Amino acid sequence: MNTVLPLLGETPASLELPAAALENVARTPFGLYVHVPFCATRCGYCDFNTYTSDELGPGANRSEYAGTAIAELRRAAETLGPDLPTVSTVFVGGGTPTLLPADDLAAVLAQIQRLFPVADDVEVTTEANPETVSTAYLTRLREAGFTRVSLGMQSAAEHVLAVLDRRHTPGRAVQAAHEAAAAGFEHVNLDLIYGTPGETDEDWAASLDAVLGSPVDHVSAYALIVEEGTRLARRISRGELPMTDDDVLADRYVQADATLREAGFDWYEVSNWATDDAARCRHNELYWANANWWGIGPGAHSHVGGLRWWNVKHPAVYADRLARGESPAQDSELLDDADRALETIMLGLRLREGLPLSLLSGAGRERARVAVADGLLEPGAHAAGSAVLTDRGRLLADAVIRDLTD
Numbered sequence: 001m002n003t004v005l006p007l008l009g010e011t012p013a014s015l016e017l018p019a020a021a022l023e024n025v026a027r028t029p030f031g032l033y034v035h036v037p038f039c040a041t042r043c044g045y046c047d048f049n050t051y052t053s054d055e056l057g058p059g060a061n062r063s064e065y066a067g068t069a070i071a072e073l074r075r076a077a078e079t080l081g082p083d084l085p086t087v088s089t090v091f092v093g094g095g096t097p098t099l100l101p102a103d104d105l106a107a108v109l110a111q112i113q114r115l116f117p118v119a120d121d122v123e124v125t126t127e128a129n130p131e132t133v134s135t136a137y138l139t140r141l142r143e144a145g146f147t148r149v150s151l152g153m154q155s156a157a158e159h160v161l162a163v164l165d166r167r168h169t170p171g172r173a174v175q176a177a178h179e180a181a182a183a184g185f186e187h188v189n190l191d192l193i194y195g196t197p198g199e200t201d202e203d204w205a206a207s208l209d210a211v212l213g214s215p216v217d218h219v220s221a222y223a224l225i226v227e228e229g230t231r232l233a234r235r236i237s238r239g240e241l242p243m244t245d246d247d248v249l250a251d252r253y254v255q256a257d258a259t260l261r262e263a264g265f266d267w268y269e270v271s272n273w274a275t276d277d278a279a280r281c282r283h284n285e286l287y288w289a290n291a292n293w294w295g296i297g298p299g300a301h302s303h304v305g306g307l308r309w310w311n312v313k314h315p316a317v318y319a320d321r322l323a324r325g326e327s328p329a330q331d332s333e334l335l336d337d338a339d340r341a342l343e344t345i346m347l348g349l350r351l352r353e354g355l356p357l358s359l360l361s362g363a364g365r366e367r368a369r370v371a372v373a374d375g376l377l378e379p380g381a382h383a384a385g386s387a388v389l390t391d392r393g394r395l396l397a398d399a400v401i402r403d404l405t406d
Contacts (some may be wrong), residue, residue: 003025012257015327017080018334021305028059030085031286032076032116033070034108035297038062039314062337064319066104067294068112069321076294079116080304085292086117089283098132101282106144113145121189123147130168130176138183148187148266148281149180150220156210157203160196163241164232174214181215187279189218194252196224196351197241208259220272221256222248250395257391268352270389270397288347289406290340298328306335346401355389364404376400 045212077084091110092105109124126141138149155161161170173190180188184248194204211219224244226233231381235241257267265273269288275282286293295302298318301310309332321328324330335343341359347354355367368387371377376393377400380386393400 015075015309015329015332017079017304017307021082021307021334023227023305025080025292025305026083026085028085029088029286029289029291031089031091031283031291031293032073032087032088032112032267033283033293033295033297033300034092034097035295035300036065036069036092036094036100037298038065038094038099039096063099064109065100065315068319068322069108072328073108073111073115075322076328080294084116087112088119088122089286091283092124092126096129096132097126098128098137102137102140102202105141105146109145119373125150125281125283127152128176130173133176133179135179135182138180138185142184146191147185149185149189150189150218150281151176151180153207153211154193155196155199155293156185157199158209160203161197163196163232164193164393169340171210174210177214177216187218188214188216189220189281190214190216192219192221194221194222194256195244195249197236197244199244201251201255203356204255205259208256212259212263217275218273219260220282221253222271223253226391227331240359252392253395254339257394266352267394270350270394288351290344290347306340308333308335342405345405349387349389349401349404350397354385354386358385360404371400 042064090109092108097105105126112118122145124146126146127150129152132305133149133151141149148280152166153174154164154166156170161168177188177190192207192211194207226236232241236243257273260267260273264275266275267273268280269284272281272284283293290303292304293302294304295311298311298315299313301308309329311328312321312330318328345355345359345364348359357368360368368377371393372379372387375390376396377387378390378393380388389397389400
């Protein structure tokens, strides 16, 4: 069972990592996540910890945010020191990070490079909304040391973007990908969402064709999840929009996989495809490997050596904590060996490398043999004694994982 730790109170002055959590951290892969909680508007399907200017009160303005994030970076270095881990990946997400000036994102990265040892081949990613970037903006990021950009495209169909409350026009995401390439980015990702109410087979095919007509080496494609409390959920509950059928979602996934494979992309995680190993998102691979990372920003989650904690959500409260010299952490939990093993199975099975069957319980291994017989798992090609999801198994990945871990 996870243990909720008492070390974080209502307004903790500091976050103290147990010695066991710090053990070997300096010798294992380590990433930094920087959350930028601002958006120009709220998309109808989004339930992330993001805020528009109308939703924020005093003390949470974009112009001061880089300095606030840097304050937490300093606390992170002090807490992890003196034997600091080498940063192998940095991921700036949101929200819309590119609502901040490029110089602000560059300043955050420069502080990371001053505070931490950084790998020579560090991967530095920023998410971006297509309408918030230009060639000049992206050139500044590339010069600052960013190596990868992930653009939120969602769809090439105007009416689908309208249902999702996305602001960019069809074609803008592809144009932004070309701008990223012109700015010198070798690694560019486009994010797609399938299964939006009203989306047709032709719409989805057009979106895939548009992606393949752009200079990208990575594609993410996610089934639309209708989250409670969102505007989209309310519209569906009122009958304004239909709920997408699971069979349609499966058809969309099969179509995406076939189209991307034919164009030279291979899946390496259930919802992610890349042209080669160098194009894979190494930061996300840290998450899937249950490795170590520190999350900077309001609502950001961290994991170091089995200790997981998360920050207060509201940007004003987050900024106020740091201004008073206090930790922004809200609470934490310590994972025991059983918890960590379970998460390793749940995350690892989604990867193309597959999962060592030795990690499963006796009952789990028996269920794995049944899943092989049912065509859901097959022997892994990367390591003896491992199993990987088949094409059919990927369609039922969540069910397979539940069955093996119950």
